[in-house]
Amino acid sequence: MNDVFSIERFLGVIPKLIPYIGISIKIVLYGLVVGSILGIIVAVLRIKRIPVINQILSVYISFMRGTSMLVQLMLIYYGLPVFLKSLFGIDINSWDKMLFVYMTFILNEGAFLGELFRAAIESVPVDQTEAGYSVGLTGPQTFIHIVLPQAVKTAIPGYGVDIIGMFHNTSIAFTLGVVDLVGRAKTLGTASGHELEAYAFVALIYIVISILLRLLFYVLDKKYSFGREGVKS
Amino acid sequence: MIEVKNVRKSFGKNEVLKDVSLTVDKGDVVVILGPSGSGKTTLLRCMNFLEKADEGKLVIGEQEVDLHSASGKEKLQIRRKTAFVFQNYGLFQNKTAIQNITEGLITARKVPKTEAVKKAEEVLEWVGMSDKRDYYPAKLSGGQQQRIGIARAVALDPDVILFDEPTSALDPELVGEILDVIKNVAQRGITMVVVTHEMSFAQEVASKVVFMDGGVVVETGTPNQIFYHPKEERTKKFLERIIPQDQYYI
Numbered sequence: 179m180n181d182v183f184s185i186e187r188f189l190g191v192i193p194k195l196i197p198y199i200g201i202s203i204k205i206v207l208y209g210l211v212v213g214s215i216l217g218i219i220v221a222v223l224r225i226k227r228i229p230v231i232n233q234i235l236s237v238y239i240s241f242m243r244g245t246s247m248l249v250q251l252m253l254i255y256y257g258l259p260v261f262l263k264s265l266f267g268i269d270i271n272s273w274d275k276m277l278f279v280y281m282t283f284i285l286n287e288g289a290f291l292g293e294l295f296r297a298a299i300e301s302v303p304v305d306q307t308e309a310g311y312s313v314g315l316t317g318p319q320t321f322i323h324i325v326l327p328q329a330v331k332t333a334i335p336g337y338g339v340d341i342i343g344m345f346h347n348t349s350i351a352f353t354l355g356v357v358d359l360v361g362r363a364k365t366l367g368t369a370s371g372h373e374l375e376a377y378a379f380v381a382l383i384y385i386v387i388s389i390l391l392r393l394l395f396y397v398l399d400k401k402y403s404f405g406r407e408g409v410k411s
Numbered sequence: 412m413i414e415v416k417n418v419r420k421s422f423g424k425n426e427v428l429k430d431v432s433l434t435v436d437k438g439d440v441v442v443i444l445g446p447s448g449s450g451k452t453t454l455l456r457c458m459n460f461l462e463k464a465d466e467g468k469l470v471i472g473e474q475e476v477d478l479h480s481a482s483g484k485e486k487l488q489i490r491r492k493t494a495f496v497f498q499n500y501g502l503f504q505n506k507t508a509i510q511n512i513t514e515g516l517i518t519a520r521k522v523p524k525t526e527a528v529k530k531a532e533e534v535l536e537w538v539g540m541s542d543k544r545d546y547y548p549a550k551l552s553g554g555q556q557q558r559i560g561i562a563r564a565v566a567l568d569p570d571v572i573l574f575d576e577p578t579s580a581l582d583p584e585l586v587g588e589i590l591d592v593i594k595n596v597a598q599r600g601i602t603m604v605v606v607t608h609e610m611s612f613a614q615e616v617a618s619k620v621v622f623m624d625g626g627v628v629v630e631t632g633t634p635n636q637i638f639y640h641p642k643e644e645r646t647k648k649f650l651e652r653i654i655p656q657d658q659y660y661i
Contacts, residue, residue, distance in 0.1 A: 305501050308461050312495035313515025313567060316487060323518060327505040404505050405547025 188375040201358040202348040208280040213287025220292030242289030298333035331402040338395035418467030429626040442613040445623035494564035498576040500556040502548040534562040554585035574605040
């Protein structure tokens with residue numbers, strides 16, 4: 179039992195794992211980019227409180243936030259093809275499994291980011307909008323030049339946490355047989371009988387990514403401070 | 412000339428403005444006085460569509476618009492002829508002092524950037540804030556913020572500037588210097604409507620004083636008429652309470 183961890187094996191798994199980081203990054207990017215667009219749409223629609231649409235969005239958000247991502251992935255992977263086939267006669271069984279993973283991440287992020295953005299936009303005091311109108315800006319100009327930059331400032335910390343969380347979640351793709359970083363670590367471990375090295379490297383990568391993202395968001399946070407320094411202790 | 416005609420506004424069951432009319436001539440400094448809740452601020456906000464009146468018309472120059480049903484385009488046209496100075500300064504928190512001033516010029520009025528900056532520097536100098544040019548509002552005191560707020564309004568070169576209790580949020584020491592800035596604006600010949608509780612300012616600067624109470628205009632006149640020869644009982648009572656007796660009987 180003293181052969182639990184060896185540096186040699188650790189170095190050995192690195193080249194085998196590195197190519198799989200790309201899969202995780204790809205999933206996160208889809209979730210982030212398309213999910214953010216969806217999130218902005220959700221946020222704006224929610225703020226406008228349009229009847230019916232607002233109720234539908236409210237159910238969507240409760241569902242996405244109330245169920246685990248694994249359940250959502252399963253429902254989309256097994257449920258969506260049945261749903262589309264019986265209702266519209268569209269056959270999507272032959273679609274790449276990755277598409278279902280992307281879809282799950284996008285829908286999930288759309289709900290989470292939608293609420294994050296909504297709260298951030300609504301946190302900007304109404305006098306900022308009034309001031310924009312008073313100098314002759316139109317509604318959209320006021321939103322883009324005045325409200326949005328201040329909302330971004332509020333949303334940045336939550337956004338950072340969200341992206342890091344997404345990275346950790348990409349491993350659920352393995353349940354569909356899509357091999358990402360964690361999936362590859364598992365197969366390597368099973369094949370060699372030494373699981374610790376592979377997972378240790380996965381942990382290391384997650385830590386590095388988290389630190390990089392935190393640095394990025396620290397810089398963004400400074401950029402959007404608008405002269406506020408916060409409380410110093 | 413600016414005319415506000417028959418404005419009515421209710422918040423729920425509370426009728427705040429009951430058929431209020433007001434005429435402001437070019438170069439006029441109209442000061443609106445009255446107790447809290449008399450509808451002064453609401454009237455001012457209705458004039459800039461920050462509040463939607465239930466009824467009423469607004470005439471600025473050649474243009475007449477309905478205060479209740481004005482189209483988005485009409486609102487924009489009126490807002491570009493007016494400027495507003497807020498009680499809580501209303502500076503854009505994400506913009507520096509100079510950007511606060513140039514924003515309305517560049518984005519709304521399509522003034523070329525170099526020209527807008529030049530204009531902004533001019534007004535900043537004029538309110539004595541040149542050295543705070545690149546400061547964000549969060550780094551400025553209330554008095555400094557309100558100077559920028561006034562500079563922003565003046566830079567827009569509007570037909571009228573609406574002041575909504577511009578000194579109410581300031582500490583007593585700063586009130587005087589902001590009032591001096593506003594007096595300066597008046598001396599420039601800019602048409603102004605000022606809602607305030609500063610009686611001495613009204614006496615000194617106003618060309619016309621409007622006394623409002625309970626959502627109606629009780630009395631209108633020159634400062635001299637209103638302060639020394641008020642006709643209405645309600646005006647007398649208000650002034651007695653507000654102006655120290657010795658000052659009142661001078």
